[in-house]
Amino acid sequence: MQRVVVDAAGRVVDPDVPLLHADDLGVLHGDGLFETMLVWDGRVCGTARHLRRLAWSAEPAGLPAVDVDHVARLVEIAAREWTSSAEGALRVVYTAGREGTAAPTLYVSISEVPERVEAARRDGVRAVSLPSAYRSGLAAQAPWLLAGVKSLSYASNVAALRHVQALGLDDAVFLSVDGTVLEGPRSSVVAVIGGALVTPRRDDGILPGTTQEAVFELAQQRGIASREESLHVNDLYDADEVWLLSSITLAARVRELDGRALNxxxxxxxxxxxRESAAS
Known part of the structure; x- marks a missing residue:
């Protein structure tokens, strides 16, 4: 199984040699950002969208500005080193650096895509709706919560996934305290309603999904209506289609939600x- 690691200087380093210091704030406090991209058929999908989101996220996260051109070069170096025939998950990690210093930590890695991805693409997923502490408008009132930022503080998302797996399910859909649909722990929610693609409003505090954005842009070019609007779980129960979109899985159809078989x-x-937007 191949693994690739490229440090901030552009050096390809041994993936079995430790790269982070014990006092890195990304490890101690989750103080940092990350982006994950699919390496597919020898190319990295959606690099510009991901690096644009990374650069935007730095200010609300209180991190130094991201040198997008430099990060793009590191991504290119890592992609050249990836010789496996398997799909790869490329991660850019950008932390606040070591405790007591002002120098951020940056590196890029690639590992093989997990086996669950192909199953989700092929068979779809069984999901459950889960409550969260978010309410509509909270993101604007409490910017320190970093809603809409792909932060390394990801423990609650991972815990949600462990919870649904313990239930014998595959994934989850988070709901706000108002009952509106937010997102999945690692995905954007998209429903097909009346022939249009519909996703929750970004101002509800969800992470702007790069795959959802690319799909909506392509859909509009094809004359397929798309929009953001508040959704409730009943809207998902009644939708023509419900999908979880993400950079690695791309699209997983929700075939069951809260024990209900979906259309x-x-x-x-x-x-x-x-798939087409990822390949473009």
Whole structure:
């Protein structure tokens, strides 16, 4: 199984040799950002979108500005080193650096995509809705919560995934205290309603999904309506299609939510749009 690690200086380093210091604030406090991109057919998908989000996230996270061109070069170096025939998950990690210093930590790694990804693409997923502490408008009132930022403080998302796996399920959909649909622990929620692609409003504090954004742009070019609006779980129960979109899985259809079998007719080719937008 191949693994690639590139440090901030552009050096390809031994993936079995430790890279982080014990006092790195990314480890101690989750004080940092990350982006994950799919390496598919020899290319990195969506680099510009991901690095744009990374650069935007630095200010609300209180981190130094990101040198996007430099990070892009590190991504290119890592991609050249990836010789495996398997799909890869490329991660850019950017932390506040070591405790007591002002120098951020930056590195890029690639590892093989987990086996669950192909199963989710092929078979879809069984999911459950989970409550969260977010309410509509909270992101604007409490910017320190870093809603909409892909932060290394990811423990609650991982805990949610462990919880649903313990239930014998595959994934989750977070709901706000108002009952509106937010996002998945690692995905954007997209429903097909009346022939249109619908995703929750970004001002509800969700992470702006790069795959969702790319799919909506391509859909609009094809004359397929798309919009953001508040959704409730009942809207998902009644939708023509419900999908979880993410950079690595691309598109996983939700075939069951909260024990209810969802509609499995195909109105819009969401999976095809996701694959095509990733390949463009």
């Amino acid at each position: 499995q007719t195909s109105v819009v080719g969401v999976a095809e749009l996701a």
